[in-house]
Amino acid sequence: MVMLTVALIAFAMFQFVGDPIANMVGQDTSLAEREQLKEDLGLNGSIFTQFGHFVKNAVQGEFGRSYRLRKPVRELIAERFPATLELSLLSAFLALLVGIPMGVFTALRRDSWLAQGFMTLSLIGISLPTFLIGIFLILFFGVMLQWLPTFGRGDVVDLGWWTTGFLTISGWKSLIMPAITLAIFQMTLIVRLIRAEMLEVLRSDYIKFARARGLRERSISFSHALKNTLVPVITIIGLQIGSLIAFAIITESVFQWPGMGLLFIQAIEEVDIPIMSAYLLLIAFVFVLINLVVDVLYYAIDPRLRMD
């Protein structure tokens, strides 16, 4: 249902954003050639047939040809998708790896100076715009220290269906800065979220009862409190990972990362509608997928949902 609605919006873009033929052809193309092109692109049928076509093709992964690059959109996306996915997954991993322990720590040792320091840092992290962090990182590590490359993916290994930067040193080097840039906002969000939720859980009756039974402090904090903390937090984390993939645009532009975000930005500049609509659909699909995973995780963690 969600996908169909998004498909409709994506499709509507074709209808409302000008005549694609005018963008594609030069001034000296004859009228007959234009008609021919129109026929080829399937722009002559009724709106419903066109939409039917669009959905049918989209399901098969066929989004037409880019107006600008004259290449099938599927190929373009397939080229760019691994870059974005690797970037987002690494930064999500970083955000969780650092964010969860920091959140737990700040909740358990609320008054220690280290926890206060973390909270201050997270406030800075949440307030600084992503591009600024990226530019500072480039300035410091790329320009001043010259340790890390400032743009691109470095050398990538082509696995046929996937290109990865994980297998070369230069690939990792190029990945680090964009991944950190992208992770910082998520990380600070996770820290604050976990901390708030965990403080709530630590005040609950069952934690107090666990204390009164003399259970070990470590068991109370991690197996009792943390698990209960994660139940509501999972939803947000899931959505955040979705938005990492979707909104890596800014980071990708700052680092000239050859991912989908960059492709999308360029497509907007050129009114390259097939790419825009394909991107829209793909992101919607990712969100739906993540929501599904979140629901399954819920089910695994919370026995109360396993009724009936």
Next chain:
Amino acid sequence: MTLLKIEGMRVEFPSRRGSVVAAKDVNLELASGEILGIVGESGAGKSTIANAVLDLLDPPGIMPKGKVFLEGERIDGLSLEQMRKIRGKRIGMIFQDPLTSLNPLQTIQEQLVETITTHLPMNNKQALERSIEMLEKVGIPEPAIRIKHYPHQFSGGMRQRVVIALSLCAEPDVILADEPTTALDVSIQAQILDLMRKLVKETGVGMIIITHDMGVISDVCDRVMVMYRGDVVEIGPTRKILGNPDHPYTRSLISAVPRPDKRLHRFPLVEYIEEAGVPYKPIDIKTHWLGQARDFDKPKSDHLISIKNLEMRFLTVDSVFKSKRKYLRAVDDVSFDIREGEVFGLVGESGSGKSTVARLICGIYKPFGGQVIFDGTDLTALGSRRVANHYRRQMQMIFQDPFSSLNGRMRVGDIVAEPIKFHKLASSNAEVKSIVNDLLDHVGLGAIAAKKFPHEFSGGQRQRISIARALATRPRFLICDEPTSALDVSIQAQVLNLLKDLQEELSLTMLFISHDLPVIRQVCDRVAVMRDGKLVEVADTEDLFEAPQTDYSRHLLELMPRLEGLSGAG
């Protein structure tokens, strides 16, 4: 043998504006096989004592003075790790709300086994055996199967049994039970109290029960300690304290407890209790605003309200097919009549459908079937909103929870004025204002209350605001859904007195819903008993209490705490 001894305990909660002293000069001794009750109203500092013993005070609470001895050995000021070894192993604790004191994500087995292996030298297999044994001991049927279940799969009473098993599983010598039965129904309460009494006698542990309920005290305790605002008022054998208390606070507290055994006209005025408010001033109903335009002087029949075959179902399993849908029959073929000017009680345990009936009568729910006839008109078949409003004005409701039934962002004056404006009962804003002030004055709050917000008032005062709001439409019929069950006994006595005065003065008809039989006996003229959505018995109150006709009513009455040896105060 003395198990637990507290000497000169003082507990403070420091704040920016100086410390609040939650308990002071507490001295007590607990022998093995003894049940000591600590009784007092909210804010008396009863729970604080138990928490301080186990070093579980909520921050920023501290215990600046006092000594705690466990079997002669001092245990206050121990390190965190030493204290942890005492918790659960030597002193067990039971909390009030069984619905929230178990970890919802772990099975009962995980929680029991972890507690046992933490304290006793057992491996997981032995611990599991012991867990099953414990569940059996606290009366959980089929313990070997039930142990694999999660807390949400148990009812409230069963969960409290699990909590007790958890507190006892490492064989503590002392048990601190903080309001162990407050959240439970009377029949479950009786079972749990029985169980606790049995465990104490069998195992020879010492138990401290903290409660606000005199019934619980008289039922199980050997000795009682009465607390008032952090002070120990008196301590002694249960019989002596309940029957012949020395201190005036204890006397007034006991006189405020609704008596199950005989009906009094009203609760004796209790001294020693704050916020008694403005003394009740009778009004002249002929000239007062509340008496005006009572356009319903002549009832069309004896019965103001008749309920005929009322039925309500809640959808529990939805399906596209009508035949596959499952319903919970919350109200099942209920019929009764309420006479003009009487107080009609509706009693039953939780889940019996009594609140649903109230909601059906005043139109919050639409009935599945049946009729609600108010003064000759079937309210379930009303057409327009305008006609409905005419009847709505005549019936008002007072809810149980005084904290959530008032909009926290409105001033009290606006809350009370709202119904007056809605039903256009006053011609000018100035008139509305004077009516509001008058009403607030009449319920004992004083006109000054109009300018404040609800959070500035205590539970009892908020319930008075609710009453003022209900009176603001000049109603003829008042539905009170557990109006005092969230309140302390002394406050309850005041609110019930107020309701009674108003009822007599304005000749209101009332539907009074409660699970508390002694309260029903003090307030109602006639009573209906409900169980599982069905009506069990309707009788005059005195008849029901003296000669119940059905087994279920008899059963409920038997469970009612006797309060034997209660002093004649009042």
